[in-house]
Amino acid sequence: xxxxTGKIAGAQKVLVxxxxxxxxxxxxxxxxxxxxxxxxxxxxxxxxxxxRGENAPSSWAMLLQQVAWVKANRGVCQTLVIxxxxxxxxxxxxxxxxxxxxxxxEDIGGGYGKGYTWLAEEFGRLLNLLTDIxxxxxxxxxxxxxxxxxxxPPDESTPYDRYELKLGKKTSPLAKEWADMVLxxxxxxxxxxxxxxxKVTAEGGKRVxxxxxxxxxxxxxxxxxxxxxxxxxxxxxxxxxxxxVLRNQAGAPISAHEEVPVAPxxxxxxxxxxxxxxxxVAADLVGDAAPERLSDVPxxxxxxxxxxxxxxxxxxxxxxxVAFKGYYPKGTPVEKYDAGFVEGALVAAWPSVxxxxxxxxxxxx
Numbered sequence: 001x002x003x004x005t006g007k008i009a010g011a012q013k014v015l016v017x018x019x020x021x022x023x024x025x026x027x028x029x030x031x032x033x034x035x036x037x038x039x040x041x042x043x044x045x046x047x048x049x050x051x052r053g054e055n056a057p058s059s060w061a062m063l064l065q066q067v068a069w070v071k072a073n074r075g076v077c078q079t080l081v082i083x084x085x086x087x088x089x090x091x092x093x094x095x096x097x098x099x100x101x102x103x104x105x106e107d108i109g110g111g112y113g114k115g116y117t118w119l120a121e122e123f124g125r126l127l128n129l130l131t132d133i134x135x136x137x138x139x140x141x142x143x144x145x146x147x148x149x150x151x152x153p154p155d156e157s158t159p160y161d162r163y164e165l166k167l168g169k170k171t172s173p174l175a176k177e178w179a180d181m182v183l184x185x186x187x188x189x190x191x192x193x194x195x196x197x198x199k200v201t202a203e204g205g206k207r208v209x210x211x212x213x214x215x216x217x218x219x220x221x222x223x224x225x226x227x228x229x230x231x232x233x234x235x236x237x238x239x240x241x242x243x244x245v246l247r248n249q250a251g252a253p254i255s256a257h258e259e260v261p262v263a264p265x266x267x268x269x270x271x272x273x274x275x276x277x278x279x280x281v282a283a284d285l286v287g288d289a290a291p292e293r294l295s296d297v298p299x300x301x302x303x304x305x306x307x308x309x310x311x312x313x314x315x316x317x318x319x320x321x322v323a324f325k326g327y328y329p330k331g332t333p334v335e336k337y338d339a340g341f342v343e344g345a346l347v348a349a350w351p352s353v354x355x356x357x358x359x360x361x362x363x364x365x
Contacts, residue, residue, distance in 0.1 A: 011134040012240055015085070015175055017144040017165050018185030022207060023231065024143040027185070028081045030233035031139055031240065033359075035077035037066055039087035050081070060095035060122065063088060067129045071136065075321070075356030079139040080130070085175060086144050086166045092122045120170035127178045139240065142175065146184070146217075163217040176218060181239070184217040185209040185231045207231040300339035303347045311350075313357055318346070321356040 014031075016024055025042045028034060036043050036050030043052055057063035070080050082088055093105055096118060100108045108115030130140045145166040152159040163184060165172045176182055188208045193199070210217060211225040223239035233240075308315065315334055323330035327345065328337065337346075346353055 011137050011139045013130065013134055013178060013180045014139065014141045014183065014240075015144065015165075015179035015181070016141065016183040016185060016209070017146050018209075019146055019187070022185050022187065024185060025081075025083050027231065027233060028079075028083060028141045028143055031079040031081070031141055033078035034081050034141070035070065035079070036081045036083055037063065038083055039063065039091065040084055042083055049077075057088075057091060060088075060091040063091055064126065064129065067126065067133070070138070071129060071133050073352050073355030074136050074138060075324075075352065075359040077138060077359070079141060080133055081141045081143070082130075083143045084145060085142040088126065089119070089123060089167055089171055092119055092126075096122065116168060116170050119168055120174060123168075123171040124174055127174060131178070142179070144175070146186075160215070162215065165218070176220075179220075181211070181221045181223070181225075181236070182219050183209045183211055183221075183236075184219045186217075209235070211236075298335055300342050301334065301337075304334075304342055307347065307350050311354060313354070317357045317361070318353065320360055321353055322346075324356060324360055 016027060018024055025036075025046060028036075029043075029046060029048050034048060034050075036048050036052060038050060038052040038056045041052075041056065043050070051057060051066050057066055067080070067082075070076060096105065096108060096115065097103065102108055105115035105119060106113075108118060130142075134140050146163045147166045148161050149164050150159055151162045151164075163186070165175065167175060186208065188206045207230070209229050209231045210219045210227060211221045211229060212219055212227045214227075221239070223236075225236065225239065229235040304318075308318065319328075319330070319332065319334065322328050322332070322337070327341065
C-alpha cells in the first residue's frame with residue numbers, strides 16, 4: 001500500500017454567497033477560463049461564455065444535462081460556475097412539483113417533510129456531478145444569495161440574527177459540506193458619531209469577504225486564509241492556482257516542462273481557401289502523397305477520418321489536442337497513433353476531442 005505525504009494539489013470547490021448586487025458573478029468570472037450555467041440571467045451584461053440567454057437551463061433535467069455535458073467535454077473550460085445555487089434549487093423544486101403533480105413541496109409524499117428530503121436527494125445528485133468535474137481537474141464555483149434569519153443557539157443563550165445561505169433547510173448543509181471554501185461577501189460599514197450633534201450615521205460600504213466562521217455568518221476554508229479579505233479574486237488566487245497532471249497514453253504523468261520534439265508551425269488556412277476535399281484529408285492522414293483510393297487510408301484511421309470530415313476540423317487540430325493532453329508529442333503523425341488509442345481515446349470520445357479543440361482555438365462558445 002502507498003502512503004502519501006504533503007499537500008495534494010487539485011481543483012477547488014468554492015461556494016460564495018452574499019447580498020444581491022455585491023458582485024458575486026463578477027467575482028466568479030475572474031476564475032481561470034470560466035464557463036457559466038446562468039440559472040437567473042445575472043450574466044446578461046457580462047462578457048463571459050456559457051449556457052446563457054435562450055440556452056440557460058429552463059428545467060432541473062436540463063441543468064443536470066448541461067453539467068453532464070461539461071463533464072464529458074473537459075477541455076471546454078477550467079472553471080464551471082453555477083450562478084446561482086438558490087435558483088438551481090428552484091428548478092429542482094419545480095421538477096419535483098411537476099413529477100408529483102402537487103402545488104407545494106410540503107404536499108409531496110403525503111407531508112411529514114418528505115418533500116424536503118427528496119429535494120435534498122436531487123440537490124445531492126447535482127453536487128455529486130460537480131465533484132466528478134473537480135476530480136477531472138476543473139474548478140467549480142457555486143454562487144448564492146444570502147438571507148438574514150433568526151438563530152436560536154442550542155445552549156439556550158439569547159437568539160440573534162445571522163446571515164445564512166438562501167437555500168432549503170436540508171440543501172444548505174449539503175452545499176456547505178461539499179465546498180472546500182465557503183466565502184461570505186458583504187458590505188463593510190462603519191458607525192460614525194458627529195462630534196456636535198452626537199448623531200450616529202453609517203459610512204463606508206467597502207466590499208469584503210469572510211473566509212472563517214463567525215456567529216453572524218458561515219464561512220470556511222482549507223488554505224489558512226485571513227478572516228477578512230477584499231472581495232477580489234486576487235485575494236484567493238494563490239489558493240486556486242492548480243496545474244492539472246498531464247498523462248501520456250500509458251497513464252504515466254508527464255512534466256509540464258518536459259522537452260518534446262516540436263513540429264514546424266502550420267499556418268491556418270485563409271477564409272477564402274476551399275473546403276477540404278476527400279483526397280486532401282486523406283493526404284493529411286497518410287502523408288504528403290494523396291492516395292488514389294480511400295481504401296489506401298490505414299484501416300485504424302477510417303472512422304477518425306469520417307469524424308474529421310463531418311466536424312469541419314483538421315488533422316492539425318487533432319494533433320494539437322492530442323499533444324495538449326500529453327498523449328503524444330506535438331507533431332507526431334496521426335498514422336503513428338496506436339490503433340487502440342485512436343479507437344478508445346479519439347473515436348469513442350469524439351465530443352470531448354472537439355471540446356479540447358474548441359478550447360485551444362478559443363472558438364466563441
